[in-house]
Amino acid sequence: MDAGTDLTNTVSVVSDQVPGPTVASALTPLSASASLTVDKVRSNGTDPVTAAGEVIDYTITVQNTGGLTITGVAASDLLPDGSTGTLSAPAESISANSELNVGESWTYTISYTVTQTDVDAGTELTNTVSVVSDQVPGPTLASALTPLSASASLTVDKVRSNGTDPVTAEGEVIDYTITVQNTGGLTITGWQLPICCLTEVPVL
Numbered sequence: 001m002d003a004g005t006d007l008t009n010t011v012s013v014v015s016d017q018v019p020g021p022t023v024a025s026a027l028t029p030l031s032a033s034a035s036l037t038v039d040k041v042r043s044n045g046t047d048p049v050t051a052a053g054e055v056i057d058y059t060i061t062v063q064n065t066g067g068l069t070i071t072g073v074a075a076s077d078l079l080p081d082g083s084t085g086t087l088s089a090p091a092e093s094i095s096a097n098s099e100l101n102v103g104e105s106w107t108y109t110i111s112y113t114v115t116q117t118d119v120d121a122g123t124e125l126t127n128t129v130s131v132v133s134d135q136v137p138g139p140t141l142a143s144a145l146t147p148l149s150a151s152a153s154l155t156v157d158k159v160r161s162n163g164t165d166p167v168t169a170e171g172e173v174i175d176y177t178i179t180v181q182n183t184g185g186l187t188i189t190g191w192q193l194p195i196c197c198l199t200e201v202p203v204l
């Protein structure tokens with residue numbers, strides 16, 4: 001099938017009276033085509049993503065859906081941050097011969113760690129694989145989308161961190177420590193403490 005030439009069947013007949021040989025051939029044309037499909041799914045990880053550091057696992061499947069062996073298969077992966085990812089070696093479902101045999105599927109995996117830039121951007125994460133081969137140059141693309149759902153929140157805490165307790169005389173100094181903590185998934189910008197709180201004089 002892979003050779004792509006017509007099938008020729010030849011018979012040769014000899015006899016005492018007609019030594020020949022007399023030859024007859026029958027040609028059977030071949031009409032096989034090469035085709036493949038590419039699928040990419042998010043196989044593990046939180047959905048939706050809520051914070052940086054979360055890991056998304058993807059599985060990519062390339063399947064030979066035609067009648068010819070496909071050679072020179074190469075897959076490249078574009079991660080959500082725009083960088084090129086490193087795919088696992090493909091697992092071949094029929095025979096590990098570096099050819100995408102008829103009916104065979106190749107399975108790749110790749111992981112991506114969500115960055116703070118991704119979360120702050122707020123747009124869904126897109127991971128795209130591109131597959132080329134000798135018989136199906138393509139490229140054939142497949143993408144997996146992961147939504148983001150991060151919120152902004154913070155807490156403020158204020159404690160007396162130094163000074164006598166209780167206060168016994170005028171002029172004693174009390175130190176306060178104010179802690180502002182980001183308890184959400186988004187970077188918080190432009191926040192400030194009202195000036196009143198920094199200059200507040202406690203009433204003894």
Ligand SMILES: [Ca+2]
Binds near residue numbers: 094095096097098
């Ligand atoms: Ca194979």
